[in-house]
Amino acid sequence: MLHTTFVWLKQTIAVLLFAITTFSFLSAQNLLNHVPNDADIVVEFNIDELAAKVDLDSLGRMPMMVEFLKGAPKLIKNPKNYGIETREKLAFFLGTGDNLMYFGLLVPINDVEKFKGFAQEMGDGWKVETTDNFWTMKDVREYGEGGLTKIKSLSGFTEKYALFIDGNFVKDPDLPDQFENYYERYDEIDRLKGIALEKKLSSVMGLNGTQSIKANPTFNRLSANKGEIRLFMNSEIAMGGMQEEFRRNPMLSTLYSQMEEFYYNNYLTASLSANDGAIEFDIDQEPNAKIREISESIIKKAKINKRFSKYVAQDDLLGYYSFAFNSYNAVKTYREMVTPIIDSIPNIPGGLASSGFDILDIFIDEDALADLIPGDMMVAFTGIKSYEREYTTYQYNDSTFEREEIIKTRKVPAPEFTFMMSTKNEEDMNKIMKALTKIPGSSRRNPDPIFVSQGSYLTSPMIAENTGMDLFVAMQDGIVFVSNNDDLIKNKLTTGGYLGNQRLAKAHRKAMKKNNAVLYTDMDKVLASIKGIDDRSIKGEQPQKILSMLGDKMDEMWLVGSSRKDPYASKMVVSMKDESQNAVWQIAQVVNDIYLETSKRRRNRIQEIEMVPDEEETDMEIEEDKGNE
Amino acid sequence: MKRFSYLILILLVGVSCTGCFELIEELTLNSDGSGHIAITFNGSQSKGKLNSVMKLETVNGYKVPSKSDINQEFYQLKKDLNAMSGISNVKISLDSDNFIYTVEGDFQNIPALNKALNQVAKSSIEKRNMPYRFTPFDHYQMSGRKFVRTGPDRDRVPDYQKVKMDDRQIFESGEYRAIYRFEQPIQSVSNDRAVVSKNRKAMMFHASVKELIDSKIPMANTITLQ
Numbered sequence: 001m002l003h004t005t006f007v008w009l010k011q012t013i014a015v016l017l018f019a020i021t022t023f024s025f026l027s028a029q030n031l032l033n034h035v036p037n038d039a040d041i042v043v044e045f046n047i048d049e050l051a052a053k054v055d056l057d058s059l060g061r062m063p064m065m066v067e068f069l070k071g072a073p074k075l076i077k078n079p080k081n082y083g084i085e086t087r088e089k090l091a092f093f094l095g096t097g098d099n100l101m102y103f104g105l106l107v108p109i110n111d112v113e114k115f116k117g118f119a120q121e122m123g124d125g126w127k128v129e130t131t132d133n134f135w136t137m138k139d140v141r142e143y144g145e146g147g148l149t150k151i152k153s154l155s156g157f158t159e160k161y162a163l164f165i166d167g168n169f170v171k172d173p174d175l176p177d178q179f180e181n182y183y184e185r186y187d188e189i190d191r192l193k194g195i196a197l198e199k200k201l202s203s204v205m206g207l208n209g210t211q212s213i214k215a216n217p218t219f220n221r222l223s224a225n226k227g228e229i230r231l232f233m234n235s236e237i238a239m240g241g242m243q244e245e246f247r248r249n250p251m252l253s254t255l256y257s258q259m260e261e262f263y264y265n266n267y268l269t270a271s272l273s274a275n276d277g278a279i280e281f282d283i284d285q286e287p288n289a290k291i292r293e294i295s296e297s298i299i300k301k302a303k304i305n306k307r308f309s310k311y312v313a314q315d316d317l318l319g320y321y322s323f324a325f326n327s328y329n330a331v332k333t334y335r336e337m338v339t340p341i342i343d344s345i346p347n348i349p350g351g352l353a354s355s356g357f358d359i360l361d362i363f364i365d366e367d368a369l370a371d372l373i374p375g376d377m378m379v380a381f382t383g384i385k386s387y388e389r390e391y392t393t394y395q396y397n398d399s400t401f402e403r404e405e406i407i408k409t410r411k412v413p414a415p416e417f418t419f420m421m422s423t424k425n426e427e428d429m430n431k432i433m434k435a436l437t438k439i440p441g442s443s444r445r446n447p448d449p450i451f452v453s454q455g456s457y458l459t460s461p462m463i464a465e466n467t468g469m470d471l472f473v474a475m476q477d478g479i480v481f482v483s484n485n486d487d488l489i490k491n492k493l494t495t496g497g498y499l500g501n502q503r504l505a506k507a508h509r510k511a512m513k514k515n516n517a518v519l520y521t522d523m524d525k526v527l528a529s530i531k532g533i534d535d536r537s538i539k540g541e542q543p544q545k546i547l548s549m550l551g552d553k554m555d556e557m558w559l560v561g562s563s564r565k566d567p568y569a570s571k572m573v574v575s576m577k578d579e580s581q582n583a584v585w586q587i588a589q590v591v592n593d594i595y596l597e598t599s600k601r602r603r604n605r606i607q608e609i610e611m612v613p614d615e616e617e618t619d620m621e622i623e624e625d626k627g628n629e
Numbered sequence: 630m631k632r633f634s635y636l637i638l639i640l641l642v643g644v645s646c647t648g649c650f651e652l653i654e655e656l657t658l659n660s661d662g663s664g665h666i667a668i669t670f671n672g673s674q675s676k677g678k679l680n681s682v683m684k685l686e687t688v689n690g691y692k693v694p695s696k697s698d699i700n701q702e703f704y705q706l707k708k709d710l711n712a713m714s715g716i717s718n719v720k721i722s723l724d725s726d727n728f729i730y731t732v733e734g735d736f737q738n739i740p741a742l743n744k745a746l747n748q749v750a751k752s753s754i755e756k757r758n759m760p761y762r763f764t765p766f767d768h769y770q771m772s773g774r775k776f777v778r779t780g781p782d783r784d785r786v787p788d789y790q791k792v793k794m795d796d797r798q799i800f801e802s803g804e805y806r807a808i809y810r811f812e813q814p815i816q817s818v819s820n821d822r823a824v825v826s827k828n829r830k831a832m833m834f835h836a837s838v839k840e841l842i843d844s845k846i847p848m849a850n851t852i853t854l855q
Contacts, residue, residue, distance in 0.1 A: 389676075389677060391673040391674040391676065391727075392671065392673040392727050392729060393651065393671065393673065393674070394651075394653070394671075396808075396833065397826075398826065398827050399826055399827040399828045400810070400826055400827075400828055400830070400831055401808045401810070401826045401831040401832075401833045403653070403655075403808075410674065412677070466676065466677045466680045466681075467677045468677070
């Protein structure tokens with residue numbers, strides 16, 4: 001199944017590539033009217049909208065695109081030659097039904113005769129057939145004896161659009177005993193698959209507007225936002241397709257009915273917009289009552305500790321991830337959710353696990369746990385440091401080459417990070433930190449405890465010995481810190497963190513206030529930090545050049561999720577330094593530049609090899625020279 | 630010594646991950662053909678990574694041995710070598726904190742040493758059911774005043790291509806050093822990379838394992854004694 005998904009993915013990428021790299025004129029048509037209402041996943045590619053923002057012709061002429069399309073099939077290389085409209089909308093859908101998982105790709109057609117011409121050009125096995133209200137084009141191959149055939153490629157088309165369809169059986173059909181032989185068996189399965197796909201093609205081509213996804217009010221409501229690529233997923237139908245797989249396993253089948261309520265009536269949409277200076281990716285979920293109930297109890301009331309921002313220096317910031325959940329409700333909900341699922345597992349495993357939970361429940365005080373760890377955390381990266389690590393090597397006496405053991409040091413890069421976690425119970429947290437100082441280390445050289453107290457913080461001599469890095473654990477201001485930033489731990493914690501203008505900037509504080517999860521990366525700074533790493537693999541001319549190319553273009557990446565306003569929405573923004581040009585164009589340009597840079601190296605190497613004369617060739621040339629004389 | 634060094638690497642493949650290591654082969658040859666050999670594996674440069682890897686169950690698909698497992702392997706190796714004819718006084722030195730392991734011992738003559746090395750390599754590969762073909766060969770040869778260190782046989786190269794990419798990285802991140810000492814002074818060495826000591830009674834060859842695998846630098850060397 002994975003392989004099939006991969007093949008589909010490759011095909012989709014290929015189709016996208018041909019769509020954005022080939023010139024054609026525009027015509028209006030809504031392909032979503034031909035997508036079945038019960039499709040699991042629908043993806044709409046609005047190439048027309050992208051074409052309005054990006055010069056697709058120039059993009060298609062970039063060497064990397066030309067190279068990429070070199071080996072592609074004719075239909076993908078030159079779709080306009082076969083009457084396929086490539087500058088409009090394309091739609092891709094994935095469906096399950098009748099023991100078939102299938103995908104369809106819908107493309108607009110502007111010249112049906114040219115499209116029919118493709119089959120004629122391909123020749124052997126390719127044919128166009130006429131049905132009541134559409135044509136089919138298929139590549140039929142003969143196999144075995146007695147004129148047996150199977151379909152290698154199948155599409156249906158009208159004068160306006162074509163539907164390419166392919167798929168696989170969810171479960172191999174039961175076959176009579178005569179198909180014991182491996183090859184005969186799979187030939188027969190392929191033949192039956194062809195028949196099933198033809199049936200599916202016929203039913204999809206026969207859809208009218210009211211049976212299409214456009215008649216689905218949820219789809220229309222959720223897909224209203226603009227974007228060059230829009231995805232819609234109906235998890236109820238998608239999971240329904242897996243029903244058969246689940247039912248085959250007795251343990252999973254009991255879980256299936258319990259899990260059903262999580263994905264029933266649950267929808268997800270995502271859209272991608274390529275704008276000047278930024279690519280925006282929006283994800284919206286329309287959850288069912290169950291998911292809504294869980295989300296509201298776990299996420300809605302949780303908040304990221306605003307004091308975290310005091311302990312992160314804005315000037316050094318490479319990136320961070322912060323999130324909050326209500327740990328008390330999370331434990332409660334998890335127990336409520338999991339207990340019936342575990343109880344439903346037949347025989348011993350379920351019973352044992354369930355009774356184990358019940359016994360544990362007697363000893364665990366959920367209120368105390370939630371007080372100790374309320375559930376908001378942050379990890380921030382503020383630089384890449386070089387740590388000195390000692391190692392043993394040898395020096396050799398010039399006279400005799402006798403060796404002598406010496407200790408040397410080398411520099412190892414590692415990120416500077418700070419992990420922060422809120423606590424409402426400093427007293428008990430202190431007890432835990434004290435306990436850490438009693439855990440003995442395992443090193444024979446250093447039998448001391450893993451952590452030792454240094455007054456207001458703990459350090460780990462064992463970690464320092466192994467990695468060269470000083471790791472600190474501390475608590476201040478109702479926050480537990482685990483960090484390798486010694487300046488923060490030694491100087492800033494007791495003085496209330498960084499000064500106002502040095503701490504995390506307002507935009508970050510605002511994002512953390514408004515959302516339950518924030519992921520931020522300063523790509524420019526990250527690339528500059530990587531560039532500065534004192535390592536052979538980075539210091540080379542080519543890696544430095546590539547890092548500069550990326551650093552010149554990339555700016556920031558934000559991912560915010562579960563906002564106070566809308567807990568079911570997430571947004572990702574990848575921004576570029578140049579705000580005047582479309583982000584897709586800029587990314588394509590930098591990828592193309594990197595392609596040229598790396599291929600230049602490859603070409604030089606090939607030329608070097610070609611310049612060395614082949615022995616046989618040289619001998620022949622000498623013989624020829626002799627002959628000429 | 631390639632096979633023997635290979636054995637040492639195999640023993641530590643589970644903990645080698647992507648760090649650097651040093652492999653030192655020291656051989657002292659007496660004029661009667663007997664001698665002393667010491668093989669040292671030094672993983673000290675990668676001890677941070679190695680300590681982390683030791684906490685894993687498997688790496689690159691191999692079970693990660695514990696430090697005591699590794700030590701146990703060396704004790705067994707010592708026992709096996711001591712039982713071989715022509716090999717004696719086998720000693721091991723194990724520094725598990727710095728990942729430095731040395732095996733050393735005396736040999737009666739070069740054929741006895743070659744036989745012992747081949748036997749150890751063969752049993753190690755068979756014991757672990759490794760997908761590498763074993764073919765015995767003479768690592769060292771002594772004839773008159775000429776001492777020959779045999780280079781890798783070309784037949785091994787296709788085998789190396791079959792080695793998993795992750796495993797190749799382990800081998801290729803290492804450094805190899807060979808030091809041979811003699812009672813008589815050295816007249817000449819055939820390998821350009823080899824250097825002769827000031828007292829002319831020792832020779833040292835140094836290369837990265839990657840250079841040797843890629844055949845950029847030949848390992849074979851003929852040392853002519855005065």
